[in-house]
């Protein structure tokens with residue numbers, strides 16, 4: 001694939017580093033930046049043959065197969081519209097829109113134009129994440145009941161993020177989009193998100209938007225997806241997920257503790273890891289940041305999907321559902337009530353299986369739980385099937 005990248009900032013560099021690493025065959029052909037000096041610097045750094053300060057020139061370049069949007073949130077819709085006009089496949093960074101209405105317009109544009117719309121949700125492509133989803137789909141942890149996804153750091157790196165108009169909000173739109181999509185993947189994307197309860201506040205920074213929020217997304221099958229996001233967390237970038245199922249649990253730590261630690265007295269001033277605040281003392285770097293954050297797997301899926309004429313694992317439709325959940329979160333933070341997720345276009349299951357899976361112990365009882373006690377007694381807590389009475393039965397070691 002020959003790629004036009006729009007934007008030459010932070011994420012554009014992450015994408016370019018991933019795309020031009022390790023003899024990959026897909027390559028960036030041209031970069032658009034409104035500042036021609038930045039475009040040139042980017043082109044020099046990644047040895048691109050073209051650069052431009054004209055966005056249309058980049059998109060309509062005859063050799064370009066796919067456009068990669070790496071612009072601030074308020075420019076995504078404009079850029080998608082240009083790709084749809086030019087009938088160029090498009091990959092858009094997160095969040096897809098600032099609102100579900102904006103995301104829906106983008107979804108409609110790509111579908112009407114018959115082009116590919118890939119949603120660049122990198123954290124749903126990390127090696128650990130893909131393996132976890134695989135384990136869930138193989139039934140290793142049973143039915144998923146509760147997920148928790150946390151992204152927290154000291155705040156983003158450019159002015160526009162802090163401007164509510166341009167970004168669409170604060171930590172919820174910026175980081176919550178990752179956490180919500182992580183939860184959807186674990187619970188099952190076919191399961192309808194019903195409503196959201198969210199607390200949000202501006203605890204530290206002198207901004208209008210929220211810099212900290214916690215939310216709960218209730219799903220049709222009874223599962224709950226929790227998100228925790230913060231621009232006030234100190235000590236690096238905290239990316240952690242938990243999944244709890246009827247048969248097991250998964251804990252993921254994607255960034256701050258990956259099993260790699262360095263102690264330094266502070267000599268040298270190397271880059272340690274994204275949003276690491278210090279370069280002295282015990283440090284927690286990440287081996288291959290782009291890979292640990294999912295970028296190479298994400299691009300492989302996107303480009304293979306285009307070639308194979310299928311959807312990617314993360315599509316514009318997913319971006320739209322995420323935006324609809326975040327809209328409900330913003331509303332709930334205001335009303336302090338559960339707010340419905342408004343999805344005018346729902347493509348998953350209408351009704352899913354909500355039933356509890358009751359485990360029969362014998363003809364008369366359901367098993368609530370059993371536990372081996374310190375004295376080696378086995379205690380079984382049982383519920384009578386007809387009367388509902390809860391009893392416990394103790395099995396001494398010799399009777400086992």
Ligand SMILES: NC(=O)c1ccc[n+]([C@@H]2O[C@H](COP(=O)([O-])OP(=O)(O)OC[C@H]3O[C@@H](n4cnc5c(N)ncnc54)[C@H](O)[C@@H]3O)[C@@H](O)[C@H]2O)c1
Pocket residue numbers: 007008009010011012033034070071072073075093094095120121122157158159174
């Ligand atoms: N993990 C991720 O997937 C991830 C991480 C960071 C950012 N992002 C997303 O990437 C997008 C860009 O964020 P970033 O961190 O690269 O920001 P950035 O500020 O580092 O870069 C933004 C780029 O857009 C350009 N730009 C800004 N205003 C413009 C305008 N009015 N017209 C034309 N160009 C303009 C800037 O010059 C720069 O090249 C955002 O949507 C953000 O949410 C995604």
